Amino acid sequence: xxxxxxxxxxxxxxxxxxxxxxxxxxxxxxxxxxxxxxxxxxxxxxxxxxxxxxxxxxxxxxxxxxxxxxxxxxxxxxxxxxxxxxxxxxxxxxxxxxxxxxxxxxxxxxxxxxxxxxxxxxxxxxxxxxxxxxxxxxxxxxxxxxxxxxxxxxxxxxxxxxxxxxxxxxxxxxxxxxxxxxxxxxxxxxxxxxxxxxxxxxxxxxxxxxxxxxxxxxxxxxxxxxxxxxxxxxxxxxxxxxxxxxxxxxxxxxxxxxxxxxxxxxxxxxxxxxxxxxxxxxxxxxxxxxxxxxxxxxxxxxxxxxxxxxxxxxxxxxxxxxxxxxxxxxxxxxxxxxxxxxxxxxxxxxxxxxxxxxxxxxxxxxxxxxxxxxxxxxxxxxxxxxxxxxxxxxxxxxxxxxxx
Ligand SMILES: Cc1ncc(COP(=O)(O)O)c(C=O)c1O
Numbered sequence: 198x199x200x201x202x203x204x205x206x207x208x209x210x211x212x213x214x215x216x217x218x219x220x221x222x223x224x225x226x227x228x229x230x231x232x233x234x235x236x237x238x239x240x241x242x243x244x245x246x247x248x249x250x251x252x253x254x255x256x257x258x259x260x261x262x263x264x265x266x267x268x269x270x271x272x273x274x275x276x277x278x279x280x281x282x283x284x285x286x287x288x289x290x291x292x293x294x295x296x297x298x299x300x301x302x303x304x305x306x307x308x309x310x311x312x313x314x315x316x317x318x319x320x321x322x323x324x325x326x327x328x329x330x331x332x333x334x335x336x337x338x339x340x341x342x343x344x345x346x347x348x349x350x351x352x353x354x355x356x357x358x359x360x361x362x363x364x365x366x367x368x369x370x371x372x373x374x375x376x377x378x379x380x381x382x383x384x385x386x387x388x389x390x391x392x393x394x395x396x397x398x399x400x401x402x403x404x405x406x407x408x409x410x411x412x413x414x415x416x417x418x419x420x421x422x423x424x425x426x427x428x429x430x431x432x433x434x435x436x437x438x439x440x441x442x443x444x445x446x447x448x449x450x451x452x453x454x455x456x457x458x459x460x461x462x463x464x465x466x467x468x469x470x471x472x473x474x475x476x477x478x479x480x481x482x483x484x485x486x487x488x489x490x491x492x493x494x495x496x497x498x499x500x501x502x503x504x505x506x507x508x509x510x511x512x513x514x515x516x517x518x519x520x521x522x523x524x525x526x527x528x529x530x531x532x533x534x535x536x537x538x539x540x541x542x543x544x545x546x547x548x549x550x551x552x553x554x555x556x557x558x559x560x561x562x563x564x565x566x567x568x569x570x571x572x573x574x575x576x577x578x579x580x581x582x583x584x585x586x587x588x589x590x591x592x593x594x595x596x597x598x599x600x601x
Pocket of ligand 1: 239304305306307311329330381385413415443444445446451452455457
């Protein structure tokens with residue numbers, strides 16, 4: 198008789214966004230005349246930039262001619278893209294990352310979920326609270342997180358690092374030493390950024406304690422302030438303790454195109470074993486490469502035209518962030534984020550819980566956001582809005598919230 202991986206049975210409830218989707222569907226069915234504005238899921242709304250479309254068309258044409266047709270892509274990514282990334286995202290910023298330390302994939306969600314596979318089940322993870330749920334759930338599926346305690350909303354074998362208004366939504370070094378530390382900056386969901394000095398402390402801590410940092414830089418393109426690192430490799434010593442995850446979804450609108458990458462420096466070792474070689478083995482065995490067409494589109498992100506067009510796209514979303522932050526502040530809300538990230542994190546009014554505020558906004562303003570408690574216990578009493586809507590919808594949504 199076969200057995201299932203019963204770690205899956207330990208996972209609580211349904212995925213946050215399924216619950217939101219269900220609530221919105223039910224409300225829409227009951228109120229078909231209401232027009233709902235969605236500022237909940239972190240999906241983009243602007244079309245792909247012209248430089249990317251041109252690259253896609255060209256690559257499609259190449260696939261239609263026998264001289265230029267391509268089959269399986271190299272498992273770890275085409276050289277042209279890995280070189281463009283090494284130059285554009287690292288060398289240009291003074292970070293020492295070689296093309297062969299970059300593993301191209303179909304996005305950061307898969308990589309952030311899969312990376313735990315190369316680590317022992319005995320490792321203890323530390324996560325920010327609130328947190329992007331994928332880090333915790335994938336460790337739970339692997340059997341690394343102990344049991345889920347309904348009352349506290351926490352796993353028994355996970356170190357939670359609360360990110361609250363009191364600490365400026367910045368995690369503090371945990372009292373208990375973790376083996377694997379997940380950090381995401383600029384942060385989803387709080388929109389908080391980390392300074393280079395603060396990140397350096399984490400790098401020093403990880404090197405000192407023999408921990409590995411899994412650093413998710415999916416929102417790096419939204420950094421607007423000086424002193425905020427675009428990559429963990431800006432910190433001294435990060436090559437011996439950090440893995441970095443990147444996505445093309447938010448800087449270039451690839452949520453539906455799918456492209457990302459993971460960086461593992463060759464010096465990152467456990468005893469004599471390099472994590473680079475383990476991940477190369479894993480990637481080569483389980484992954485057959487991101488599509489050629491998509492990798493050519495990714496290359497265009499680093500072209501002169503691509504960079505200029507994408508800077509405009511980021512500015513478009515950040516204008517929305519400003520509309521949200523200013524509008525909510527004027528309406529009396531306590532708001533953070535929205536400066537180095539496309540996420541705005543607001544305190545729910547009075548004693549309202551995150552889900553009560555969700556229902557209130559849905560019913561009274563027909564605006565959908567994301568309840569903070571869905572990201573972890575310290576998210577209770579908070580609410581996330583995204584700047585990824587259209588400008589017109591963002592202005593209308595904030596107008597409706599202000600009119601409540
Ligand atoms: C922190 C973080 N990492 C990774 C991802 C997923 O990125 P991708 O679209 O590349 O899978 C998201 C998506 O919302 C995210 O918020």
